[in-house]
Amino acid sequence: DRPPGVQSRKGIVAVTPAYALVGNLPWIVSIIRQRTRILDEVYRLQNEQAPGGKPFTLTFPALGGRVTVINNPAYLQYIQKTNFDNFPKGPDQRRIMCDVLGIHGIFASDGAIWLKQRKLATHIFSFNNFRTHVQSTVVREVHTLDALLQDASHKQAPVNLPDTMFRFTLNSFAWMAFDADVDCLPSRVEGLAVPNEFASSFDYAQMVMDHRIFALLPKWSEWFTREGYHMRKSLRTLNRYCYRIIDSRLARREKLGAGNATDKAGKDLLELFMDRGLTREELLPVILNFLIAGRDTTAQSLAWLFFELWKSPQYIDKIRQSLVPLLGAPGEQRPMQFDEIKELPLLQACFYEAVRLWPAVPKNLKRVVQDDIIRPTGEHAAEGLPDVDVRGGETVLWSDWCMARMPEVWGADCCEFRPERFLETGSDGSLRVAEFSQFKFHSFNAGPRMCLGKTLATYEGMAVTAAILGRYDVLFDDHTMRTNPPTYGDSLTLPCSPYYVRFRPIAT
Numbered sequence: 183d184r185p186p187g188v189q190s191r192k193g194i195v196a197v198t199p200a201y202a203l204v205g206n207l208p209w210i211v212s213i214i215r216q217r218t219r220i221l222d223e224v225y226r227l228q229n230e231q232a233p234g235g236k237p238f239t240l241t242f243p244a245l246g247g248r249v250t251v252i253n254n255p256a257y258l259q260y261i262q263k264t265n266f267d268n269f270p271k272g273p274d275q276r277r278i279m280c281d282v283l284g285i286h287g288i289f290a291s292d293g294a295i296w297l298k299q300r301k302l303a304t305h306i307f308s309f310n311n312f313r314t315h316v317q318s319t320v321v322r323e324v325h326t327l328d329a330l331l332q333d334a335s336h337k338q339a340p341v342n343l344p345d346t347m348f349r350f351t352l353n354s355f356a357w358m359a360f361d362a363d364v365d366c367l368p369s370r371v372e373g374l375a376v377p378n379e380f381a382s383s384f385d386y387a388q389m390v391m392d393h394r395i396f397a398l399l400p401k402w403s404e405w406f407t408r409e410g411y412h413m414r415k416s417l418r419t420l421n422r423y424c425y426r427i428i429d430s431r432l433a434r435r436e437k438l439g440a441g442n443a444t445d446k447a448g449k450d451l452l453e454l455f456m457d458r459g460l461t462r463e464e465l466l467p468v469i470l471n472f473l474i475a476g477r478d479t480t481a482q483s484l485a486w487l488f489f490e491l492w493k494s495p496q497y498i499d500k501i502r503q504s505l506v507p508l509l510g511a512p513g514e515q516r517p518m519q520f521d522e523i524k525e526l527p528l529l530q531a532c533f534y535e536a537v538r539l540w541p542a543v544p545k546n547l548k549r550v551v552q553d554d555i556i557r558p559t560g561e562h563a564a565e566g567l568p569d570v571d572v573r574g575g576e577t578v579l580w581s582d583w584c585m586a587r588m589p590e591v592w593g594a595d596c597c598e599f600r601p602e603r604f605l606e607t608g609s610d611g612s613l614r615v616a617e618f619s620q621f622k623f624h625s626f627n628a629g630p631r632m633c634l635g636k637t638l639a640t641y642e643g644m645a646v647t648a649a650i651l652g653r654y655d656v657l658f659d660d661h662t663m664r665t666n667p668p669t670y671g672d673s674l675t676l677p678c679s680p681y682y683v684r685f686r687p688i689a690t
């Protein structure tokens with residue numbers, strides 16, 4: 183029952199219904215019209231049409247398109263390690279991201295351009311930089327957060343938790359990477375009412391980029407749509423904001439000399455890129471690429487973690503108990519230091535379990551350069567998984583969000599928040615965090631393009647959680663959480679919808 187024009191490939195499920203020439207195009211039309219979220223749809227197709235973690239394809243013959251979904255660590259190992267060069271980001275991703283993140287930014291670029299940026303950026307994550315910039319910034323921002331929560335608890339004011347996490351990570355990352363004060367984490371609760379124009383513009387731009395993945399109309403049609411109008415407005419705000427950061431640094435460099443433009447001991451990210459002679463215009467996408475990496479991912483993970491902790495409050499008590507020997511009595515705890523990551527395995531396991539279930543990059547795609555056979559590779563190559571035949575010019579897609587919910591990958595309890603899966607007992611009887619292969623715990627990506635900020639995110643996420651749980655009771659509005667639970671929005675990343683909590687200092 184294969185419609186004309188849809189080529190069948192051995193072992194790969196072709197999604198139905200598909201029609202002559204247009205293939206699965208009606209599927210796209212229906213998800214756009216019904217506003218169904220792509221992740222939900224991919225998950226539904228995986229379960230209903232390709233159970234057992236099998237690969238499946240969506241075809242669009244008249245458009246020359248074919249997207250093969252490979253939700254399996256064994257396939258990811260092949261495309262991200264074994265034959266990495268044959269699966270670049272490709273022109274489609276650049277088309278989707280170019281006006282926001284630039285075609286030469288680290289997220290959209292490939293080959294030599296990408297490698298040059300990757301090498302340069304790796305410096306910022308070197309150990310010395312961690313000690314000097316990251317820890318001091320996180321500790322200082324944790325103090326501001328504490329002042330804010332004290333004020334909120336004193337005034338019994340509800341606080342939008344996802345928004346506060348965004349403010350924390352944006353403020354911290356701008357300090358760490360650009361030595362810039364973006365002034366969006368207030369120490370008084372009234373400050374939260376001031377909308378953050380940069381954040382809302384950035385969120386809008388990400389939503390539009392996400393819509394472009396399956397857009398039916400060409401990109402130029404955005405000149406005539408409402409969404410396109412708002413996108414251009416958002417871009418102007420983003421550019422203005424970033425140029426302020428760039429121009430103020432350029433002025434300082436001119437006045438004080440290149441080596442003395444910041445008070446920091448080492449060079450920060452902006453300084454490293456400026457030293458390479460990048461122009462003002464070339465620096466713009468650098469800032470936006472790193473802000474998306476440094477702000478959204480960690481903030482979203484924290485918002486999802488607290489949502490999971492609301493559902494499983496037993497872990498709040500356990501985390502608190504584990505903090506006491508290291509950070510002090512409840513209510514009087516000091517901020518966590520970078521070196522202490524390993525000493526708080528339960529807290530790290532809870533953070534990773536939230537990152538597993540709610541991966542900040544929930545879906546991703548790559549372009550196939552030359553015809554290839556994706557062979558199940560490595561420790562996850564289960565019996566019965568077919569080879570996947572792909573042709574040059576096609577697309578492969580996977581979703582870490584779906585994989586987190588697939589028993590073939592994480593076992594029967596895959597959908598549960600169960601931090602214990604990240605814990606093991608060492609030979610000396612101590613608890614430690616279990617290591618999974620990059621391809622299975624894939625939320626931080628894998629292979630040569632693995633996330634550069636994993637350790638930074640882990641420290642920041644743990645330090646914020648410790649600062650909150652060590653000093654405050656978090657009072658969720660159970661009724662609202664049950665009747666209108668937080669959910670994710672359409673975006674390149676996985677934003678959590680707003681939910682409000684109150685804080686009460688732990689009695690000492």
Ligand code: HEM
Nearest residue numbers: 300475476479480483542543625626627631633634635639
């Ligand atoms: C829980 C937090 C985080 C998660 C889940 C996460 C996840 C990811 C993922 C999935 C990618 C691959 C994206 C792609 O290729 O399309 C990535 C890349 C990257 N991440 Fe993260 N990330 C996190 C935090 C951070 C932080 C705090 C930074 C700091 C700047 C960072 C920096 C980067 C960079 C620079 C890349 C690009 C790597 C490359 O293409 O070579 N990430 N991250």
